[in-house]
Amino acid sequence: KNQVEQSPQSLIILEGKNCTLQCNYTVSPFSNLRWYKQDTGRGPVSLTIMTFSENTKSNGRYTATLDADTKQSSLHITASQLSDSASYICVVSANSGYSTLTFGKGTMLLVSP
Amino acid sequence: DVKVTQSSRYLVKRTGEKVFLECVQDMDHENMFWYRQDPGLGLRLIYFSYDVKMKEKGDIPEGYSVSREKKERFSLILESASTNQTSMYLCASQSDFNYGYTFGSGTRLTVV
Numbered sequence: 001k002n003q004v005e006q007s008p009q010s011l012i013i014l015e016g017k018n019c020t021l022q023c024n025y026t027v028s029p030f031s032n033l034r035w036y037k038q039d040t041g042r043g044p045v046s047l048t049i050m051t052f053s054e055n056t057k058s059n060g061r062y063t064a065t066l067d068a069d070t071k072q073s074s075l076h077i078t079a080s081q082l083s084d085s086a087s088y089i090c091v092v093s094a095n096s097g098y099s100t101l102t103f104g105k106g107t108m109l110l111v112s113p
Numbered sequence: 114d115v116k117v118t119q120s121s122r123y124l125v126k127r128t129g130e131k132v133f134l135e136c137v138q139d140m141d142h143e144n145m146f147w148y149r150q151d152p153g154l155g156l157r158l159i160y161f162s163y164d165v166k167m168k169e170k171g172d173i174p175e176g177y178s179v180s181r182e183k184k185e186r187f188s189l190i191l192e193s194a195s196t197n198q199t200s201m202y203l204c205a206s207q208s209d210f211n212y213g214y215t216f217g218s219g220t221r222l223t224v225v
Contacts, residue, residue, distance in 0.1 A: 034213045043117075043203050043216035089155075091213070101214070105155035 002027040004092050006104035014112055017080055021107045023073040023090030031095035035064050035075045038087045038106070047075070047088075080111045116140070117206050119217035126224050132191040134220050136204030144207040145187035146214065147171075147179065149200040156203065162187055194224045 004025045013019050025033070032051045036044035048057045048064040050073070057064050061084075063076045077084055090104040120135035138145065146161040148171075158171030160179040168179050176198060180188045187206075191198055201221050205214035 032213070036216075041122075041201075041219065041221065043119075043205075043219045044214075045216070046213055049213055093213070103156045105153070 002092070002094060002102040004090055004102045004104035006088075006090050006107050008107060009105075010108040010110070012110045012112055013080055015080060015082060018076065018078050019080060019109065021075045021077075021088050021090075021109070023075070023092075023104055025071050025073070025090070025092045025102070025104075027071075027092040027094045027102050029095045030068065030071075031093040033064075033066055033073050033093070034091045035062070035073075036089040036091060038089060040086070044089055077109075080109075082111050082113060085109060085111045117204055117215050117217040119202075119204050119220050121220050122218065124220060124222045126191075126194050126222065128195060128224055130191075130194050130224075132194045132222065132224075134189040134191075134202055134204075134222070136187045136189070136206075136217055137185050138187075138206035138215070139185065140206070140208070140215075141184065142206040142208050142215075143184075145181065146205045146207070147177075147187065147189045148203045148205065149173070150203055150219075151200050159189065194222075196224050198222065199224045 007022045034049045035047045038044040050066045061078045066073045087106040087108050089106040092102050117138045144163050147159045148156040150156050162168045162181040178190045203219050204217040
């Protein structure tokens with residue numbers, strides 16, 4: 001069964017600090033991996049997408065890494081801001097037809113002043 | 114940018130009412146999806162559609178139905194709302210199955 005596990009479940013950091021969120025997956029055959037940011041009460045918004053051949057991708061202060069061998073991804077947030085407080089969801093796509101996305105349950109990040 | 118619009122941000126309905134949640138996308142996407150999101154459970158797929166008048170059950174279709182009469186519009190129907198259907202409902206669209214989703218802003222439904 002395809003699964004995506006995220007850790008930690010929740011995290012509190014001080015404004016200006018860095019943090020790293022983890023995503024482990026067992027999805028096959030792997031197609032791509034996305035990180036979404038979801039503000040409270042809003043729909044998720046895509047941050048990055050990574051395919052099998054990509055190791056690192058950045059979007060401003062967000063940097064995602066992918067290790068397809070160990071089936072792990074991380075999302076690193078640099079110099080955190082209060083507006084980074086949100087849920088971060090890892091989503092893995094399998095290349096196998098309909099309904100191919102497997103969602104993690106998300107990491108809730110709170111950036112404290 | 115693709116826009117996915119859900120008609121209501123917040124809804125309060127009574128038990129037993131028939132509820133319609135509307136979703137419209139403006140980029141001619143083939144695939145559309147309805148999810149519900151609950152604390153500790155993440156997003157769970159209710160129904161999806163890959164073409165007009167086509168629909169497929171997701172992981173938790175019980176108590177729901179859908180309608181896709183036009184390509185841009187995908188409606189979720191709660192035939193007889195129950196309190197356990199209180200949730201955040203998210204609509205998404207996708208150009209094809211190899212691409213990621215664009216989500217709507219969500220509808221927070223409360224059934225009392």
